[in-house]
Amino acid sequence: MAYQSENLIAQAREIREASRVSQRALSERAGLTQSHISQIESGKMEPGLSSFIDLTRALDLEVMLVPKKLVPAVLGLVKAQATPDMHIHAGQPNDKRFARAERLVKKMKHLYGSSADLDRIEDTLRFLRRVNLRDQEMQLVRELIARLERYQASAQAAPVVRDIAQNLQRLRNSIAHPAPSEPRPAYSLDDGDADA
Amino acid sequence: MAYQSENLIAQAREIREASRVSQRALSERAGLTQSHISQIESGKMEPGLSSFIDLTRALDLEVMLVPKKLVPAVLGLVKAQATPDMHIHAGQPNDKRFARAERLVKKMKHLYGSSADLDRIEDTLRFLRRVNLRDQEMQLVRELIARLERYQASAQAAPVVRDIAQNLQRLRNSIAHPAPSEPRPAYSLDDGDADA
DNA sequence: GAATCCAATACAGTATTCTATATCACAACT
DNA sequence: AGTTGTGATATAGAATACTGTATTGGATTC
Numbered sequence: 276m277a278y279q280s281e282n283l284i285a286q287a288r289e290i291r292e293a294s295r296v297s298q299r300a301l302s303e304r305a306g307l308t309q310s311h312i313s314q315i316e317s318g319k320m321e322p323g324l325s326s327f328i329d330l331t332r333a334l335d336l337e338v339m340l341v342p343k344k345l346v347p348a349v350l351g352l353v354k355a356q357a358t359p360d361m362h363i364h365a366g367q368p369n370d371k372r373f374a375r376a377e378r379l380v381k382k383m384k385h386l387y388g389s390s391a392d393l394d395r396i397e398d399t400l401r402f403l404r405r406v407n408l409r410d411q412e413m414q415l416v417r418e419l420i421a422r423l424e425r426y427q428a429s430a431q432a433a434p435v436v437r438d439i440a441q442n443l444q445r446l447r448n449s450i451a452h453p454a455p456s457e458p459r460p461a462y463s464l465d466d467g468d469a470d471a
Numbered sequence: 472m473a474y475q476s477e478n479l480i481a482q483a484r485e486i487r488e489a490s491r492v493s494q495r496a497l498s499e500r501a502g503l504t505q506s507h508i509s510q511i512e513s514g515k516m517e518p519g520l521s522s523f524i525d526l527t528r529a530l531d532l533e534v535m536l537v538p539k540k541l542v543p544a545v546l547g548l549v550k551a552q553a554t555p556d557m558h559i560h561a562g563q564p565n566d567k568r569f570a571r572a573e574r575l576v577k578k579m580k581h582l583y584g585s586s587a588d589l590d591r592i593e594d595t596l597r598f599l600r601r602v603n604l605r606d607q608e609m610q611l612v613r614e615l616i617a618r619l620e621r622y623q624a625s626a627q628a629a630p631v632v633r634d635i636a637q638n639l640q641r642l643r644n645s646i647a648h649p650a651p652s653e654p655r656p657a658y659s660l661d662d663g664d665a666d667a
Numbered sequence: 668g669a670a671t672c673c674a675a676t677a678c679a680g681t682a683t684t685c686t687a688t689a690t691c692a693c694a695a696c697t
Numbered sequence: 698a699g700t701t702g703t704g705a706t707a708t709a710g711a712a713t714a715c716t717g718t719a720t721t722g723g724a725t726t727c
Contacts, residue, residue, distance in 0.1 A: 280520045286536050297703065308686060313705055323684065323714080324476045324523045335539050340482050340532050341549060349545050353537060493673065504716060509675055516714065519684080578716095 281318060283327070288316045290334050305333035376400055376420045392440040396423070399443040412446060419443060476517060484512045486530050501529035502574045525570060572596055572616045588636040592619070595639040608642060615639060
């Protein structure tokens with residue numbers, strides 16, 4: 276099931292990982308079991324409010340209620356403080372990034388001939404561009420694009436390109452088919468979409 | 472009961488009352504039952520995280536994760552903007568609309584058994600919810616949902632459901648596989664995190 | 668006094684969380 | 698090869714969230 280809470284949970288997970296706390300260590304501090312935390316983080320179960328609070332408190336976080344209107348302000352506040360030595364130049368808006376990436380792919384197709392992998396990348400980029408990506412997801416995309424740029428002219432570009440294509444597609448699938456729980460109907464093929 | 476969540480819940484209740492929204496009205500917008508809300512507010516039961524989020528979102532609030540250190544700052548920010556008379560738009564935000572629709576589908580699956588069409592609708596809704604829809608597109612979705620609500624119990628629901636599923640899927644495909652490269656309004660709502 | 672709208676409460680049934688314990692596969696390091 | 702730490706998973710059972718529906722008593726307003 277696609278839950279409304281996945282953002283919050285993903286955030287908590289990121290912070291846990293960033294602070295190098297293992298699920299086990301956290302479980303002791305928060306008073307939950309490791310298995311429980313694993314299932315929550317992997318989206319296999321939806322925590323109760325109090326479990327979630329326990330979890331976040333153990334990470335030195337507070338759950339707060341903020342008027343929608345103020346969300347950007349708070350976000351700014353938190354972000355400013357959170358990464359004092361993180362040099363993520365927030366410069367380029369995502370949209371431009373995608374535009375550049377698509378141009379790059381086009382150029383590669385033109386130079387080295389088109390391939391199934393390049394086609395896949397192009398297609399997936401076009402898709403991802405339209406979606407609201409979480410920071411974490413955007414980060415992944417950024418990395419993949421950077422890698423593509425780095426290896427574009429390399430001799431062994433082929434396997435790298437394939438890997439990038441696979442990663443992008445995986446991300447895409449995780450967004451397009453976010454439901455891990457339903458008994459998958461037989462008609463749903465593993466990879467592509469049912470679209471036609 | 473006296474749990475960690477007492478505060479948050481009390482806060483939510485205060486805001487509900489300040490906005491003069493009855494439990495019943497809120498229950499409809501949040502997709503919970505009035506009885507449920509009453510028990511939550513009176514501390515007789517601890518809501519799940521997602522129930523709580525549904526609740527707060529219906530009150531135009533966001534649940535956010537804030538480093539303990541920054542809590543006073545955020546508190547100040549929120550309080551400064553304190554609500555002289557906050558009232559809630561009658562217009563349902565899209566998010567709520569989707570939540571309701573998904574809930575409806577779930578109910579239908581439960582009542583009449585799940586079908587390929589219902590699965591498809593569920594899947595597609597989950598997808599569309601994540602995407603930036605243009606006004607025109609959102610309008611279509613709204614109409615389709617309204618139709619689903621109207622026909623949910625009808626005798627000839629089946630063909631209607633199928634038609635709705637088809638329409639939704641077509642919309643989805645047009646987004647996932649845009650024919651030409653198209654610009655999109657880059658608009659990032661509430662997804663924020665402090666990245667590691 | 669009747670009619671509303673409100674919140675609280677009850678109750679039956681289902682679905683899910685949550686605990687506790689254990690295991691597995693995969694790393695990294697000795 | 699063995700040890701250790703990681704996260705993912707399995708299973709079984711107790712607890713409880715959640716739905717739906719319905720009723721209650723209180724406060725209003727006509």
